Amino acid sequence: MLDQLRDAVNAHDAQRLASLFAEDYQSVHPVHPSRGFGGSAQVLENWTSVFEGVPDFRSELVATSADGDIEWGEWYWHGHHVDGSPFAVRGVTIFVVRDGLVTQGRFYMEPVEADGGDIEAAVQELYKPPPGSMH
Numbered sequence: 001m002l003d004q005l006r007d008a009v010n011a012h013d014a015q016r017l018a019s020l021f022a023e024d025y026q027s028v029h030p031v032h033p034s035r036g037f038g039g040s041a042q043v044l045e046n047w048t049s050v051f052e053g054v055p056d057f058r059s060e061l062v063a064t065s066a067d068g069d070i071e072w073g074e075w076y077w078h079g080h081h082v083d084g085s086p087f088a089v090r091g092v093t094i095f096v097v098r099d100g101l102v103t104q105g106r107f108y109m110e111p112v113e114a115d116g117g118d119i120e121a122a123v124q125e126l127y128k129p130p131p132g133s134m135h
Contacts, residue, residue, distance in 0.1 A: 001097045002064050002073040009059040012051045018044035022101040029107045054079040054087045062090075071095045075109065088112035 001020065008017035021040040029035040037046075051057060062074040077089040091109035095102045116122075123129065 001095060001102060002061055002071050005073075005102075006059050006061050009047070009057065012055075012057065014044050014047040014051060017047050020102055022098070022103045025101075025103060025105070027105045027107065031108060031110070035107075052082075054081055056080055057087070069097050071097060077109070086114075088114075 004020055005017065008020065018040045021043045023040050025038060025040050025043065027035075027037050027042075056079040058078055060076040060078075062076055064074070065072040071094070073093050073095070075089075075091060075093060077087070079087045081087050089109050089111050091107070093109065094106040096104040117125070
């Protein structure tokens, strides 16, 4: 299924992509809970907007794993927004596939940080250790 999804995305065919999802598909975004949604109609709407906003959108499957009806994919999505600025997102999706359709999805996709801080800055920001505790 992941290859079919990638191919539909790279063809910029939102209709074909949406047809790979069940009508009652459920999308969960654990890091961004309010982004969850249901239905293949919303998949169509979302990806139509994606292709309009990033007209040279490309999807690469970095790695995959399948176990029964569960397929994991590591993705690299990239291109340019219509204003020419770079677009880059990486992450993992976990899909449940039944009867040839995606019925559930969990998205762990995040924008690539071009100028973020190093690991020490990340530790300080995320975990807020007391002053002087970093060695």
